[in-house]
Amino acid sequence: xxxxxxxxxxxxxxxxxxxxxxxxxxxxxxxxxxxxxxxxxxxxxxxxxxxxxxxxxxxxxxxxxxxxxxxxxxxxxxxxxxxxxxxxxxxxxxxxxxxxxxxxxxxxxxxxxxxxxxxxxxxxxxxxxxxxxxxxxxxxxxxxxxxxxxxxxxxxxxxxxxxxxxxxxxxxxxxxxxxxxxxxxxxxxxxxxxxxxxxxxxxxxxxxxxxxxx
Numbered sequence: 001x002x003x004x005x006x007x008x009x010x011x012x013x014x015x016x017x018x019x020x021x022x023x024x025x026x027x028x029x030x031x032x033x034x035x036x037x038x039x040x041x042x043x044x045x046x047x048x049x050x051x052x053x054x055x056x057x058x059x060x061x062x063x064x065x066x067x068x069x070x071x072x073x074x075x076x077x078x079x080x081x082x083x084x085x086x087x088x089x090x091x092x093x094x095x096x097x098x099x100x101x102x103x104x105x106x107x108x109x110x111x112x113x114x115x116x117x118x119x120x121x122x123x124x125x126x127x128x129x130x131x132x133x134x135x136x137x138x139x140x141x142x143x144x145x146x147x148x149x150x151x152x153x154x155x156x157x158x159x160x161x162x163x164x165x166x167x168x169x170x171x172x173x174x175x176x177x178x179x180x181x182x183x184x185x186x187x188x189x190x191x192x193x194x195x196x197x198x199x200x201x202x203x204x205x206x207x208x209x210x211x212x213x214x
Contacts, residue, residue: 032055032210033056033058033206034057035058035059035060035191035192036191036192037049037059037062037191038087038090038091039062039063040193040194041087041193042087043087044087044193045090045091046096046099048192048200049195049200050203050204051103052210052211053103054207054210054211055210055211057105057106058106058111059106060114062191063085064084064085065083066078066080066083067083069084080130111144111145111146112144112147114147115135116151117157117160120160124159124162124164125163127160128163128164128167128168131164146174147171147173147174148172148175149161149174161178
């Protein structure tokens with residue numbers, strides 16, 4: 001179904017970099033809020049999440065992982081074959097179509113992918129080749145419009161992501177750091193699953209702040 005990549009998130013306010021190729025598009029709407037949903041299987045639905053019409057809102061399914069399906073008795077890597085690890089009962093293609101038809105500012109489904117690897121078994125060149133080909137193919141075929149990366153701060157992650165950025169930065173629209181891009185100040189929220197219990201307090205405040213700053 002969807003070819004989304006593994007993404008682990010923290011609740012942070014951060015400066016996102018946008019690649020030179022995407023500067024013009026970003027300038028038209030740089031009020032970005034991103035929300036991750038589905039990882040904890042607590043029945044959260046797209047319609048539960050408050051969406052401010054004055055921001056650009058990205059839903060990201062959490063997660064698709066190249067690992068054996070969570071329904072299997074044993075766990076093993078599947079090396080490029082991605083399985084669904086989000087709540088399929090409440091986050092279906094029909095629900096995607098519904099939320100997008102109700103909110104024109106919502107980006108979701110295969111609008112884009114986010115790349116977040118935290119552990120590496122191969123060298124930076126191999127990682128760059130594989131992920132670079134994935135991004136290139138999906139964009140070339142018109143499957144996605146956006147690509148983002150979320151490199152962690154440890155040395156191993158940085159070496160791999162910097163290699164990817166050097167070779168394919170022109171195809172990466174959003175990043176949490178790295179030179180060569182326009183700074184896009186936005187919010188990156190923790191998952192909707194965690195916010196359901198408190199009525200999405202921080203999502204409401206963050207979106208209101210972004211909208212009022214426009």
